Amino acid sequence: MARQIYKIESKVPFYEVNTLNEWHLSSLLNGLLTVSDAQLDLLEAGDAVMHAKGLGWVITQYHFDIKRFPKSKEPIVMSSWANSYNKFFSYRDYQLDDAQGNELVHLDSSWVMMSFETRGMVRVDPEVVKNVQATEIRSIKKFKRLPKKDYSQAKHKPYRVRYFDIDGNQHVNNVHYFDWMIDVLDLAFIEKYAIDTVDIRYEREIHYGQTAESYVLTEPDEDGQGVTTYHAIKTGDEVHTECQMHWHLR
Incomplete structure (x- = not known):
């Protein structure tokens, strides 16, 4: 077809x-x-x-x-x-x-x-x-498996879900998660590195009035030319979204 x-x-x-x-x-x-x-x-x-x-x-x-x-x-x-x-x-x-x-x-x-x-x-x-x-098709398309990370000591920041974050499906629009994840990073980091790959998995909805925490861990590449960031969006102990981004030096 x-x-x-x-x-x-x-x-x-x-x-x-x-x-x-x-x-x-x-x-x-x-x-x-x-x-x-x-x-x-x-x-x-x-x-x-x-x-x-x-x-x-x-x-x-x-x-x-x-x-x-x-x-x-x-x-x-x-x-x-x-x-x-x-x-x-x-x-x-x-x-x-x-x-x-x-x-x-x-x-x-x-x-x-x-x-x-x-x-x-x-x-x-x-x-x-x-x-x-x-x-x-009968098969299920395979996406990158995201590694499980311990975010207990990770840098994090809260985001209250606003009216403007909600879409027609009555939950946080999937696009807003990227703003929450990148905003946790320092401006100096964002100006030093550029994203080349992103893998994200959405697991649970977040609704109006809830407060989500955006967590990030960073791991530099062995050659020093890039960084991988691991992200989680959580409410309490419940994980709603996990993401992995790779960044290269500009």
């Missing part, structure tokens, strides 16, 4: 860049998600159809490969396509290119359908996925 690739040409908004004039990771992800949202609406598999069924799309995992972050006002092309699906998981790819067609970012993702009534995962609705023309 030929995949349907949906593309949007745009420019990096000047108000979504960091101190180095680069697109924030969370804003970049929002841009890519806009592409899949537009495609799903076009194919009658978006929010309107899902919510009418009492369902919502919920992310479980992302893997990013980042060659570089585009700069403020830089022309870009963002694309997305449904990759495959099985009984419970739907897999989708995203890509961000520069104006010359060079790939800057590639993103693999895994999604499930959540019931608003039970707040739990349900089987993929065949009437919805048939519209996106993804390939049905």
Whole structure:
């Protein structure tokens, strides 16, 4: 089955860049998600159809490969396509290119359908996925296994969940976790290193009014040319999200 690739040409908004004039990771992800949202609406598999069924799309995992972050006002092309699906998981790819067609970012993702009534995962609705023309598979796509870390002595910072953090699925939007994770790091670190890979796994929802703690551990590479950061978002002893990022020297 030929995949349907949906593309949007745009420019990096000047108000979504960091101190180095680069697109924030969370804003970049929002841009890519806009592409899949537009495609799903076009194919009658978006929010309107899902919510009418009492369902919502919920992310479980992302893997990013980042060659570089585009700069403020830089022309870009963002694309997305449904990759495959099985009984419970739907897999989708995203890509961000520069104006010359060079790939800057590639993103693999895994999604499930959540019931608003039970707040739990349900089987993929065949009437919805048939519209996106993804390939049905029996296997489960493997993402990077994140190592278990002891965060008891880790640097951490609290974040109260605001009204503005909540999305249409009535929980913290998955993009906001990246702001919480990166904000714990020192500005000097962020200006010294750039992210090249990200692996994140979402496990439990966080809701309005809760206070989450963002934890980080850092481990330098043996060659001194990079650093791996390990992140956890927790409420009390409960882990909601874990992430691993690799950074290289700028």
